[in-house]
Amino acid sequence: LLTSDLAVIGGGAVGLAAAWKAREQGLEVDLIDPTPGKGASWAAAGMLAPVTEVHYGEEALLRLNLRSAERYPSFVAELESRTGKNVGYRKSGTVMVARDSDENEQLGELWRFQQRLGLPSERLSSRECRGLEPALAPSVRGGIFVESDHQVDNRSLVGALLEACRKAGVRFHTEGLREVNVRGNRLHGIVLENGDEVSCGSVLVAAGAASGSIPGLPPAMIPVRPVKGQLLHLHGPLGSDVASHTVRGLDVYAVPRGDGRLVVGATVEERGFDKHVTAGAVYTLLRDVYELLPGIIELELRETAVGLRPGTPDNAPLIGRAEIEGVMCATGHYRNGILLTPITAEAIAEIVTGGDEPEYIRAFSPLRFQSRSGALT
Ligand code: GLY
Secondary structure (H helix, E strand, O other), X not given: OEEEEXXXXXXXXXXXXXXXXXXXXXXXXXXEOOOOOOOHHHHOOOEEOOOOOOOOOOHHHHHHHHHHHHHHHHHHHHHHXXXXXXXXOEXXXXXXXXXXHHHHHHHHHHHHHHHHOOOOOEEEEHHHHHHHOOOOOOOOOEEEEEOOOEXXXXXXXXXXXXXXXXXXXXXXXXXXXXXXXXXXXXXXXXXXXOOOEEEEEEEEEOXXXXXXXXXXXXXXXXXXXXXXXXXXXEEOOOOOOOOOOEXXXXXXXXXXXXXXXXXXXXXXXXOOXXXXXXXXXXXXXXXXXXXXXXXXXXXXXXXXXXXXXEEOOOOXXXXXXXXXXXXXXXXXXXXXXXXXXXXXXXXXXXXXXXXXXXXXXXXXXXXXXXXXXOOEO
């Protein structure tokens, strides 16, 4: 029987960062994942874009996204100094562009919404768009520039987090989870696939899209479903980048890594746990990105990627204590998992070391979908 202060179920960016932060606070931490770092965090594009991705009616989520974006420089600096690895954090800004006048009106609406919220965004004419990104299609009608929407290389980030966890002494279990052991309404421990038991003070569910079906936990307790996203990795020679900023249309985004790579995404599909790459998605992504950046036609199509975003009923994450004593959640981050990694890890480390739930995560309590009778609403 192993004993542990915290067992983290799921080794994506969020689970790894929470495990690392909790371990740095002196806790014994175990992390359970057969393939850490290879889920949605691996497939992601790494955009840190609270302003260009702002949605009507999601102002609370916007505040959390902004808070996490603010944390990024210091989070990255600490991670890089602990591990000696570069995670490709680039403050290169994001240009959002319209293909036609209809889309340009939509961008005008979005820009006014951003202005009402006091967000730093700049409205651009078509000429100004091409001034920023000379390879944009001549048909581009206008756009929005957000200098503060950055990017990180999500795969390097996850690699550095794995290294930071190992160095700090987080124990990894790649045999997978058999079940979480609950007695009454209280956590008792967990059982691994090989039969080993871990007696732990707390469990953190950070299993992304799989968080809704953790064996041993009530099926409706964590309302997360998979939302499929397909992406492409294009590649050109070093120094030949077709864009220097992240370029977004209304249906597609292209994130240049600065080393010839261009990550193009993404579909948003309700297809359960299906992870096939479809010809239709490759076609649509290439068609849509070509209409913005025709130069992509010259690039090598090096990789297709699929991720299952953890979606929730209100598109906002589940962070904090769940209804079973000892169980916490850090999941349901939907389209913002990479962005929300620093703030989620910080909040979980605070709770697991005995602090109160920080005020900034109260709106994201995993308990918010329960009515007073205890039934799910
Ligand atoms: N945040 C980008 C995506 O979910 O596709």
